[in-house]
Amino acid sequence: MASWQRVFDLFRRKLKHTDREFVESYLDEAGLFLFTQMSYADQKHSVKVARFLLNEGVNTKGVNLKLLLQGALLHDTGKVKGEISWFNRLIVGLIRRCFPGVREKWGQRGKSSLNHALYVDLNHPSRGAYLAESLGIDSKVVSLIKHHHDKITDGADLELILLQTADGKN
Numbered sequence: 001m002a003s004w005q006r007v008f009d010l011f012r013r014k015l016k017h018t019d020r021e022f023v024e025s026y027l028d029e030a031g032l033f034l035f036t037q038m039s040y041a042d043q044k045h046s047v048k049v050a051r052f053l054l055n056e057g058v059n060t061k062g063v064n065l066k067l068l069l070q071g072a073l074l075h076d077t078g079k080v081k082g083e084i085s086w087f088n089r090l091i092v093g094l095i096r097r098c099f100p101g102v103r104e105k106w107g108q109r110g111k112s113s114l115n116h117a118l119y120v121d122l123n124h125p126s127r128g129a130y131l132a133e134s135l136g137i138d139s140k141v142v143s144l145i146k147h148h149h150d151k152i153t154d155g156a157d158l159e160l161i162l163l164q165t166a167d168g169k170n
């Protein structure tokens, strides 16, 4: 269901008022800039990840909830609106799930639109972290953005584990 909802979200344009208010309650001006430069589909996905962490009975004891939610809202900010067509998004999603090796082999900046889409998908954590750091976003949030697709290792931050779990479910 979640996958179909994400496909459906590719064709919608604007967040509901309540979602926008939710976002504005956690992000400052720089954060809102980063959030707004994502496509609707990525904005909606990010809101779902943040709301999941808040509302689905997730144990957030001992975590910095405000920074975790900022990380949730900004984790995919390296995917800039207009860079990837909806069609390539579907193809990239398929390749990521079924042929992950192809993503690394074909991902090349600025080559064909599909090569570029694969490049963005592969590199959006480091791109997003760079953008966020440049705009003065909290270093903890920058770290969450940068590592949100890394393999979890012993001693990983609880915030990163929770973010990855919520991201995978939404």
Ligand SMILES: [Fe+2]
Residues within 6 Å of the ligand: 075, 076, 124, 148, 149
């Ligand atoms: Fe991501």
Ligand SMILES: [Fe+2]
Residues within 6 Å of the ligand: 045, 075, 076, 167
């Ligand atoms: Fe995500």
